[in-house]
Amino acid sequence: MHDTRTNTNRAGRELRLAQIGLHEEVELVRIDLPDEQAEPLLERGLLPGCRLCPVRLSPAGDPVVMVDGTLLALRRETADCLCVRLARGLAD
């Protein structure tokens, strides 16, 4: 995979979920949304500290992510508000 190349400069840095490639596992750091809008995400398992992995793009290009064994379909506008960090970078 292309991990070795990208990880060197992306590891540990905060990225947006929308910038993450398919099948890259990341850890959620923060949800940049007011509590009102974040709560439904929190309720569905998108919590700071959880591992998530974009597994597919919908035909219109919106991400489908796997989190905690659940497949969640999001809009890319929402994915843009999710701050993540590469999981590999953490372990190193």
Added chain:
Amino acid sequence: MSASGPRSVRRPAAPGSEAGSTATLGERSQAPPTRPLVALVGPPNAGKSTLFNQLTGLRQKIANYPGVTVEKKLGVVDLGDGLEVELVDLPGVNGFSARTADERITRDVLEGRAPGLRAPDALVLIVDSTRLEPHLMLVEPTLALGVPTLLALNMADELHARGGAVDPSALGEALGVTAVETNARTGQGLDQVRRFLRAVAERGPLPERACPAVSNVAKGTPLPMADQFARRRRHIAELTRRAGFRAAGPSALTRRLDALFLHRVWGPLIFLVVGVVVFQAMFTWATPFMDGVEAVIAGSGEWLAARLPESWFRSLLIDGVWSGVGSVLVFLPQILVLFLFLGILEDSGYMARAAVIADRLMYRVGLQGRAFLPLLSAYACAVPAVLAARTVEDERDRLATIFVAPFMTCSARLPVYALLIAAFIPERPLLGPFMGTRAATLLGLYALGVLAAVGSAFLLKRTLLRGEPSSFLMELPPYRVPSLRSLGLRLVDRTRVFLRRAGRIILLVAVVLWGLTQVPRVDGGAPPIDESALAAAGHVIEPAIRPLGFDWRIGVGLVSSLAAREVIVATLGTIYGVEDADEGSIQLQAALQRDLDLGSAVALLVFFVFALQCMSTVAVVRRETGGWKWPLIQWSYMLALAYGGAFLANWLI
């Protein structure tokens, strides 16, 4: 109180004079509670309704997408030895933020604030064990309610099939709750659930108490909400690890099917093909059955006619009821084919994917992707669709969804469409053997409905219901093979609904209309139809509908179909049945071809695409929006569109 001791449970007694439970309203508060109330709580799509049906023998709607149940539903579980509990099935909740109307129903029941319902005496928390850890987030807030609780780890079959494992007793001990593994589909583990319910029944209802509020996070703690969630989640991870839980692996079937159904090219293409196949099947598969039903109705009518003496009663039975109700019954097979396909789509898990595919369109329109599921269910009937709009979070989006739902082609329009298409559109192959002109016309009518819904939502979201587009968030359930039994039950239930309508409202209208064709009496007999009271009434409406190309017969049909759309078919059946009484069994299609030209037939179709002719929908919209404002706006708007559209069609063609 006698109710608090063991073995004190009795069969429900007649309402006594004792002023009992004060926490509940309505007539139930008169009698002391005899059966404890048990609530089924859990995340959406965890199998609550499946378990409810197994335990009560009732038939709540079940489907493989989140947000199917949107209203509380009561049932009684018979536990033998005269022991019973009352079970309430609830809308699924991912948490207790109670943001949507359906989530508020669940919260109100749990807090004992639902009108006419006591606070639950016990809970069954049912979770999907293939998504165990996120679902266990509900345990802490649920246990905080302080009533006996059973944790049902459902979908045990899928957990094991995907390489997971859980030790219910170890997990239960760690969480401080009794836990059992269940498979609500097959009934495995149900005896343990019944044992729990038995203990609840033996103990009897809890005494009156003040119920605590249920919420996701404790109020008044300084920690930000996200951190509180994260802390609970870490705690659960620790507990499940100690209990030796092994999570289910990803479902290979789901991965493979999603690669196809959500593919950039194939996904939308399959979406369209599915639509085409359904419409074609509604014609090709249903036709032999429809011919069969038609033959039975015509045959039995003739048989009866030959045996009854010439009298008003024979005319009522044959020309009124048989031709009226019969002409609607013919369409049952077509409706069943539609429901068979809807059932397969709903039970398999495809529906949620369809919502994902349509989400961008919904976004452009200004609606939530969530709203797509209620709109799809409107293909069956607008009434459940209006209810299902409760799952839409934003109030303005919910109203917009309710507003446009009746534009989606419900199954009551189908007889009207099918009758007119069969009469006016010759069948020719279009796409080789895949689609003929008739299926294409039907598809076009459905598309026109969708277009009207989309366009109206677009307008609404920019005028009366302006607001930001909200987010879309949807769990995609794993694909499941629909069981033949559940598909069969859907068809049985649908047949029952259809026959009930035919036997009540349609029969009633047919009898009344027949009565109007028989007066005023001429020489002691029925008048020629053009001089009957019905024609007189029809002629009053005629000027208004002349520009659309309709005569008084259609006018009467339009008015009577205000009750329910398919009534127009019965009305025309009765009118032509009386008119052509000497011709034996009536040929509704031939009669229509005689009185309508292509332009007015298309105008009639267009009218039915747009108009809101359904009392039940108006009533449910009034209830769900809490007033007459929205149903009135909606009804007038749709009528204006229908009239304008029909006028245009008649003028152009």
